[in-house]
Amino acid sequence: MEYTLPDQFNEIQPLAEEWAFADEAARNHKRRASSMAEIQGFYDAMRPQMDSAMTYLNGFKLADTPEEAKTVLYLALMFMEVSTAVEMYQEVDVPESFPAERYNILSPSADHFMTAG
Amino acid sequence: MNAPQQAYTLKHPELGTGPISTEPNISPEYFEREREQLFKKCWLNVAHLQEVPKPGDYVVWDLAVLNASVIIVHGQDGQIRAFHNACTHRGNKVAEGRGNSKGFACGFHGWTFNTEGNLAFVPDEGQFFDLDKQCLGLKAINCDVWHGAIFINMMDQPRETLAEWMSDYDDTLGQFPFQEMELMGCWSADVGVSWKVFVDAFQESYHVGFVHARSVPDGFVTQDNPYCHVPGFRLFDYHRATTCPANPKHSLWPSEAVAMKQGAMSLTAGGLTEEGYPGTNPQKIEDFGFDINVIFPNFFQDVSNGWFFSYNFWPTAHNRTLWQVKLFTLKPKTPADLVSAELTKVVLRDAIREDLNTMESTQQGLDSRAVDTVLFSDQELACRHQYAVVENFMNRD
Ligand code: FES
Ligand SMILES: [Fe+2]
Numbered sequence: 001m002e003y004t005l006p007d008q009f010n011e012i013q014p015l016a017e018e019w020a021f022a023d024e025a026a027r028n029h030k031r032r033a034s035s036m037a038e039i040q041g042f043y044d045a046m047r048p049q050m051d052s053a054m055t056y057l058n059g060f061k062l063a064d065t066p067e068e069a070k071t072v073l074y075l076a077l078m079f080m081e082v083s084t085a086v087e088m089y090q091e092v093d094v095p096e097s098f099p100a101e102r103y104n105i106l107s108p109s110a111d112h113f114m115t116a117g
Numbered sequence: 118m119n120a121p122q123q124a125y126t127l128k129h130p131e132l133g134t135g136p137i138s139t140e141p142n143i144s145p146e147y148f149e150r151e152r153e154q155l156f157k158k159c160w161l162n163v164a165h166l167q168e169v170p171k172p173g174d175y176v177v178w179d180l181a182v183l184n185a186s187v188i189i190v191h192g193q194d195g196q197i198r199a200f201h202n203a204c205t206h207r208g209n210k211v212a213e214g215r216g217n218s219k220g221f222a223c224g225f226h227g228w229t230f231n232t233e234g235n236l237a238f239v240p241d242e243g244q245f246f247d248l249d250k251q252c253l254g255l256k257a258i259n260c261d262v263w264h265g266a267i268f269i270n271m272m273d274q275p276r277e278t279l280a281e282w283m284s285d286y287d288d289t290l291g292q293f294p295f296q297e298m299e300l301m302g303c304w305s306a307d308v309g310v311s312w313k314v315f316v317d318a319f320q321e322s323y324h325v326g327f328v329h330a331r332s333v334p335d336g337f338v339t340q341d342n343p344y345c346h347v348p349g350f351r352l353f354d355y356h357r358a359t360t361c362p363a364n365p366k367h368s369l370w371p372s373e374a375v376a377m378k379q380g381a382m383s384l385t386a387g388g389l390t391e392e393g394y395p396g397t398n399p400q401k402i403e404d405f406g407f408d409i410n411v412i413f414p415n416f417f418q419d420v421s422n423g424w425f426f427s428y429n430f431w432p433t434a435h436n437r438t439l440w441q442v443k444l445f446t447l448k449p450k451t452p453a454d455l456v457s458a459e460l461t462k463v464v465l466r467d468a469i470r471e472d473l474n475t476m477e478s479t480q481q482g483l484d485s486r487a488v489d490t491v492l493f494s495d496q497e498l499a500c501r502h503q504y505a506v507v508e509n510f511m512n513r514d
Contacts (some may be wrong), residue, residue, distance in 0.1 A: 084464060100470070107462065
């Protein structure tokens with residue numbers, strides 16, 4: 001898979017290879033497999049880009065989302081995935097919670113919304 | 118809002134104020150009674166229309182509490198039906214999981230049924246004696262749809278129609294714009310807890326300041342309302358509803374600010390919108406969070422401004438429950454809408470893992486018989502109501 005972002009997102013291009021996932025289950029797995037420092041690094045790099053990312057992503061109808069915009073989308077979704085780790089818990093995973101391995105994530109993939117007719 | 122003390126329970130003298138026996142949550146015999154007298158006689162939500170949107174779409178549920186495997190299928194003729202997942206040849210299951218199909222071919226000897234349940238093809242048919250294919254369709258189960266929610270009823274003649282069964286909600290939940298929402302998130306877990314203890318955990322807000330102290334610290338609990346008091350209860354014959362308040366002065370986290378700018382209603386920001394959604398907040402409280410609508414016995418539809426979520430609790434034993442939650446938000450139009458909805462998803466998903474954390478330890482405490490009763494405060498009236506109406510339902514007729 002190609003992870004080339006549009007030029008305006010050059011600064012977060014280095015994140016794309018490691019942090020871009022269409023599926024919530026994959027994003028949650030990546031979060032739980034990362035250290036808090038890695039998560040914080042990703043969050044800090046993404047946060048200043050989120051407003052322009054949202055403006056950019058608003059420029060497409062879901063069904064017409066180009067490939068390069070999909071990577072921006074996956075990274076923005078990952079920002080939301082780690083937001084509770086950074087903003088609420090200051091821990092990688094939810095403390096004092098039901099085990100993640102027993103909690104099944106069955107949500108539709110982001111790709112589902114971009115292909116569904 | 119901060120509720121006056123002991124304001125609600127005394128209005129329902131039939132419910133009493135005393136301790137409640139733990140027996141219904143720890144007794145296999147009680148569960149067997151529930152299986153026969155409650156679950157096999159009640160309208161039960163099994164799926165949402167959005168899970169089977171097109172002709173040929175189907176989903177299969179093995180429902181241990183009904184001793185049945187059930188196929189819910191969107192027929193080629195547009196109708197939603199439910200069938201026993203049992204071949205009329207020799208009983209084998211004809212479908213599993215979910216998907217889209219023109220029909221169901223049994224893997225054992227190839228008998229094939231169409232999406233309307235009719236037996237369409239029998240291999241080597243000439244070898245059978247007096248085969249009347251007309252009468253050998255899949256066995257139908259009563260099935261009906263209420264505002265997008267698909268229900269089944271295992272009785273041959275349900276005592277009331279689904280519309281009658283749901284009529285307590287006609288002027289609230291029935292007004293909610295379900296058709297504007299889309300399924301965005303779905304999570305499930307197999308939890309070692311009684312289905313009723315599980316339901317209780319989601320129908321009171323006494324726990325919010327404790328269980329969710331870290332996840333939504335100022336989202337629901339305020340200085341004025343430190344115990345997240347609810348503004349009252351709507352107790353029906355079997356269903357019940359209440360409203361969870363939120364903190365209108367809640368300061369937005371950075372991710373939440375991004376999501377809300379895009380139009381998503383954050384989980385904690387119900388009251389921050391100027392006009393409420395139809396069908397929500399019947400008491401028009403200013404610190405509105407979301408309505409908790411319990412559809413007896415094992416289904417929730419909790420609604421707020423721009424989103425709703427549902428819970429299904431499927432017992433597999435007196436102390437074990439298969440649970441599923443589905444989150445619906447406003448239909449996304451652009452990729453940015455997906456990002457906005459993702460925040461609501463992640464906050465809900467993570468907060469619910471906090472709720473689930475108390476379930477197995479509570480059940481272990483009850484199973485140990487260290488306590489033989491539990492106590493419900495005025496703010497836990499919905500829980501008290503549950504034990505009374507389960508018993509009432511099983512004794513009706
Ligand atoms: S049991 Fe289904 S074809 Fe024989
Ligand atoms: Fe909770």
